[in-house]
Each structure stands twice: as structure tokens, then as C-alpha cells.
Amino acid sequence: MTRRVVITGIGAISALGNNAAAFWSACQAGESGIGKITGFDMSGIRFQNGAQANQFNPADHFDDKQLIPLDRFATMAVVAAREALAQSQLELTPEEKIRAAIVTGSCYGGKTSEDAGFSTLYKDNQPRVHPMTIPRLMANAGASALTLELGWQGPAWTVSTACSSANHAIGQAFWLVRNGMADVALTGGSEAPFTYGSLKAWEALRVVSPDTCRPFSKGRGGMVLGEGAGMLVLETLENAQARGANILAEIAGFGMGADAHHITQPSAAGAARAIRLALADAQCSPDQIGVVNAHGTGTAANDVAESAAIRDVFAANLASLKVVATKAIHGHALGASGALEAVATIRGLQEQCVIPTANFQTPDPECDIPLSLAHTPWPHDAAVSNSFAFGGLNAVLVFRRFED
Amino acid sequence: MSESVSPDVLDRVMRTLAETQKLSADKVTPDSTFEQLGIDSLDGINILFALENEFNINIPDESARLVRDVRQLAEGVQKLLNEKPAAS
Known part of the structure; x- marks a missing residue:
């Protein structure tokens, strides 16, 4: 059984604000949410900038009692999901809730709680940690919190594949609904990676830019960490039409694979293979794709390998393609990145436009791709969104403009 | 970068x-290149x-990004040691 799957709600928490409208508005303007990292003594860290979701305060969305078992990353997943559900106006009967799936992505899980709890042991020599440390730090805390809030009882789990987590989650949720294992799904990713220990770990890996994120630009200095959440409501086309829902876009294909190449260096061949698998899954040819939302981390290695993969797959239609790279706007929100990029891709399909690549300075001959540099009308029927994780785990989604 | 490297620093590097x-x-x-030693970016x-x-x-x-061989590495270390305030 193969069914068409559509998106009827989107939600986003990011450095640009607490909803998808604020996020998309910044995307259109090419406005970067990257700024000085606050909340830590940064004097001993080589980089100073990040894309923190400074407007997001969990206490604005939950009461004190609700917050006891919830890490910041889980509250972000819930608040983004509330926005997506409100937009979709989806209301489920008890029977329908049994066939409603939740698949979330997160790289780290509740790192904020883990870092805080363990530092009381190691640094303050305290004899015990908070009893909710485990429920807060488990990577599935966002998915579990959503099942509790919504009473959904269908398949629910969390995918953790570093920077590809959200794309792997969305892809699996899509396949569940398409293949009849669930009729609706909430899916996306959330991440709150700003802890002192985590910042030191990124510093040690020497991939973080000393200033800002400049995807595909010559002289780019590396990635910049971000935080946030993106969530989508997926349902069958039949379901959405029967209840008169407003359909934002269609999710048409998913492809994944492993580079089997290197723990941190990406492989262009692995990336190209995942893109081709996603296109095949969508029954879509490369020339039907008008936009690629790139992984585009702004590191030396990713952007060169990804450019080669894009040039390989889309060799015949580079002239009618635009590549969009939004991490200069929302930062690299790790397990949430793919979901935020999905929101940007869906909004671009709805408005038939492309958006600027913020912070871009000079073309890099090693990244010879048709990069979008301005907010401009761009008719396109389908778009690809790439995520390539450390460890060589690739996940690519294909979205389609929805027409009745 | 052409700091004169002390034999002790070179040996420890x-x-x-x-x-x-x-x-x-x-x-x-001292003349081994990273390429000869099979050192990739992660090893670095x-x-x-x-x-x-x-x-x-x-x-x-x-500064680390430009280093390609053992001698350059030792010179870089020596430079940073020379710039270090004297131990109190």
C-alpha cells in the first residue's frame, strides 16, 4: 500500500524567534541569528559566537511542576509541536490516536541536565544528582513528553544520528504513514547543545568558526552551533482532504545511506548516493528538482564534498537549480537542523521563492554550485533537503509543491 | 614561521x-611530512x-591549519612556548 503523504502543520523554535513565521521572516531577509554566546564564562574558549534561542524561555510555556522532568531540548520539541498541531487543526479520536506516530530526532538529548547534574558530582563533590536526571537526559524525552501531552499511542521513538537526526526522523515518519503503519505523524528534531562541556568538546574538534558561518563562501571558517526545534505534522493526503485541512506541501521521498569512509571527513560519493536514493523514492528525476536545501555547514570539508555531490547528481540541470544554505541563519542546530531546514524548504515551495545565503562573501572555486544569494521568486515543483552527519550517515528528503 | 627550536622541544614533539x-x-x-606519516585531519x-x-x-x-611537517610543528610549539609568560 503506497499512499501520498502531506504536511499540514509546521512549527519552529530557533535563534530567530519562537515560531515558524519569525523563522521564515529571517530566512527571507537573510538575517543571521548568530551572536555572542551568553550564559557561560567564554573566556577560555576559542570561539565566542553561537545561534542561541534567546527568546525561548521554557517557563513561558510550562508550569513549574511540568518542567520538573523536562530538559530544555524536550520543551523545545513540545512547543514547536504545539505550533505545528495548531496550524494543522488536527483533532484525533481515541481510536485515531492509536495510529498516530511520533518520531523525533536529537543528537545530544538532555545535555543541559546531564552537564549540570554531573558537574555537581565532579566539581562540587555533592553526593547525589537530581532524581529526574535520567528522564531529562534521555534522547527520547521530547517524543515521550509529546505522547504524554497528546495521548497519542502509536509508534513513538527517537533517532540519534548527529547532524542527520531530524532528517532520519522525518524520513522514517514519512515511510510509516506512506506504508500504512500510521495515519498521522508528528516528526522533526530538537536540540539544546549549549553547555560548557559541550562547547569545550566542539572547540577541541577544531571545526567551529572563530567568527560566523559562511556556507560555500571562500574563506569560511567553520560551523557555528545553534539550538532550536522544528516539527511537522504529516498525514495521508486522503486524511487531510477528508477533513478539509490546509495542505502546505507534499513529502515525496526519503533516501539514506552510509559513507563507510571516515568518522569526520564527508564523502561526495556517499552524499550523491543518498540524494539519488531520495529522488528514486520520490519517483522524481533530477531535472524536476528546482531547489536544494544544502547541509551547508560552512566547514572546509563539508561544503567542498557537498558541492561535488550536487554537481554530480544535478549535472544536467545546474542552470535551473538554486542551492539554499540556511545554517548561516539558524546555526548548526545538530539534531534539529534538518527539521528547521524542512520548514524553510516547505515555505519556499509554498511561496515559490528562494532565500539568501547569509554571510556569503566570495565564491569558492571548489564550491561551484548555483548558490542562492537573494530572496527572489523561483518557480519550482520539488526541492531536496540534505543532511550529512559526522560518522558518514546521510539522510535526504524530497518535498513537492502541493496542487489539488 | 622559522623559530629556532631547542633540541628538547623537538624531541618532545x-x-x-x-x-x-x-x-x-x-x-x-624532523623532516617527516604528515603525508609520509599517514596523518590525516583527524589525527592532526x-x-x-x-x-x-x-x-x-x-x-x-x-596557525595549526598551515602545518604540514614535523619541523613546522616543532617551530609552532617553540613559538607558543616563547610567547608564554615566564612561569611564576
Whole structure:
């Protein structure tokens, strides 16, 4: 059984604000949410900038009692999901809730709680940690919190594949609904990676830019960490039409694979293979794709390998393609990145436009791709969104403009 | 970068590199290039980490990126040691 799957709600928490409208508005303007990292003594860290979701305060969305078992990353997943559900106006009967799936992505899980709890042991020599440390730090805390809030009882789990987590989650949720294992799904990713220990770990890996994120630009200095959440409501086309829902876009294909190449260096061949698998899954040819939302981390290695993969797959239609790279706007929100990029891709399909690549300075001959540099009308029927994780785990989604 | 490198610093750099890379010490000479020693970017990060601990220095990303052989590495370490305030 193969069914068409559509998106009827989107939600986003990011450095640009607490909803998808604020996020998309910044995307259109090419406005970067990257700024000085606050909340830590940064004097001993080589980089100073990040894309923190400074407007997001969990206490604005939950009461004190609700917050006891919830890490910041889980509250972000819930608040983004509330926005997506409100937009979709989806209301489920008890029977329908049994066939409603939740698949979330997160790289780290509740790192904020883990870092805080363990530092009381190691640094303050305290004899015990908070009893909710485990429920807060488990990577599935966002998915579990959503099942509790919504009473959904269908398949629910969390995918953790570093920077590809959200794309792997969305892809699996899509396949569940398409293949009849669930009729609706909430899916996306959330991440709150700003802890002192985590910042030191990124510093040690020497991939973080000393200033800002400049995807595909010559002289780019590396990635910049971000935080946030993106969530989508997926349902069958039949379901959405029967209840008169407003359909934002269609999710048409998913492809994944492993580079089997290197723990941190990406492989262009692995990336190209995942893109081709996603296109095949969508029954879509490369020339039907008008936009690629790139992984585009702004590191030396990713952007060169990804450019080669894009040039390989889309060799015949580079002239009618635009590549969009939004991490200069929302930062690299790790397990949430793919979901935020999905929101940007869906909004671009709805408005038939492309958006600027913020912070871009000079073309890099090693990244010879048709990069979008301005907010401009761009008719396109389908778009690809790439995520390539450390460890060589690739996940690519294909979205389609929805027409009745 | 052409600091004159003390024999002690050069020796400790070579020993740290050999230990990090699990190479026998006689494989590493001042003229060995990273390419000859099979050192990739991830190995390089591990070597910088070991050198920071060995010499109690902080090696900036931008200067580390340009280093291609053992002598340049030792010169970079020597430069950072020379810039370090005298131990109190």
C-alpha cells in the first residue's frame, strides 16, 4: 500500500524567534541569528559566537511542576509541536490516536541536565544528582513528553544520528504513514547543545568558526552551533482532504545511506548516493528538482564534498537549480537542523521563492554550485533537503509543491 | 614561521607525535611530512590535543591549519612556548 503523504502543520523554535513565521521572516531577509554566546564564562574558549534561542524561555510555556522532568531540548520539541498541531487543526479520536506516530530526532538529548547534574558530582563533590536526571537526559524525552501531552499511542521513538537526526526522523515518519503503519505523524528534531562541556568538546574538534558561518563562501571558517526545534505534522493526503485541512506541501521521498569512509571527513560519493536514493523514492528525476536545501555547514570539508555531490547528481540541470544554505541563519542546530531546514524548504515551495545565503562573501572555486544569494521568486515543483552527519550517515528528503 | 627550536622541544614533539600515532619513535624524524606519516585531519586534531597537554599551551586553529611537517610543528610549539609568560 503506497499512499501520498502531506504536511499540514509546521512549527519552529530557533535563534530567530519562537515560531515558524519569525523563522521564515529571517530566512527571507537573510538575517543571521548568530551572536555572542551568553550564559557561560567564554573566556577560555576559542570561539565566542553561537545561534542561541534567546527568546525561548521554557517557563513561558510550562508550569513549574511540568518542567520538573523536562530538559530544555524536550520543551523545545513540545512547543514547536504545539505550533505545528495548531496550524494543522488536527483533532484525533481515541481510536485515531492509536495510529498516530511520533518520531523525533536529537543528537545530544538532555545535555543541559546531564552537564549540570554531573558537574555537581565532579566539581562540587555533592553526593547525589537530581532524581529526574535520567528522564531529562534521555534522547527520547521530547517524543515521550509529546505522547504524554497528546495521548497519542502509536509508534513513538527517537533517532540519534548527529547532524542527520531530524532528517532520519522525518524520513522514517514519512515511510510509516506512506506504508500504512500510521495515519498521522508528528516528526522533526530538537536540540539544546549549549553547555560548557559541550562547547569545550566542539572547540577541541577544531571545526567551529572563530567568527560566523559562511556556507560555500571562500574563506569560511567553520560551523557555528545553534539550538532550536522544528516539527511537522504529516498525514495521508486522503486524511487531510477528508477533513478539509490546509495542505502546505507534499513529502515525496526519503533516501539514506552510509559513507563507510571516515568518522569526520564527508564523502561526495556517499552524499550523491543518498540524494539519488531520495529522488528514486520520490519517483522524481533530477531535472524536476528546482531547489536544494544544502547541509551547508560552512566547514572546509563539508561544503567542498557537498558541492561535488550536487554537481554530480544535478549535472544536467545546474542552470535551473538554486542551492539554499540556511545554517548561516539558524546555526548548526545538530539534531534539529534538518527539521528547521524542512520548514524553510516547505515555505519556499509554498511561496515559490528562494532565500539568501547569509554571510556569503566570495565564491569558492571548489564550491561551484548555483548558490542562492537573494530572496527572489523561483518557480519550482520539488526541492531536496540534505543532511550529512559526522560518522558518514546521510539522510535526504524530497518535498513537492502541493496542487489539488 | 622559522623559530629556532631547542633540541628538547623537538624531541618532545617527535615523541608526543609518535605516541599519539602509535608509531615507533625511529619512524619520526624532523623532516617527516604528515603525508609520509599517514596523518590525516583527524589525527592532526589528536596530535594538537596531545601537544597542548604535553607543553601546557593553547594552539590556535588558524596557525595549526598551515602545518604540514614535523619541523613546522616543532617551530609552532617553540613559538607558543616563547610567547608564554615566564612561569611564576
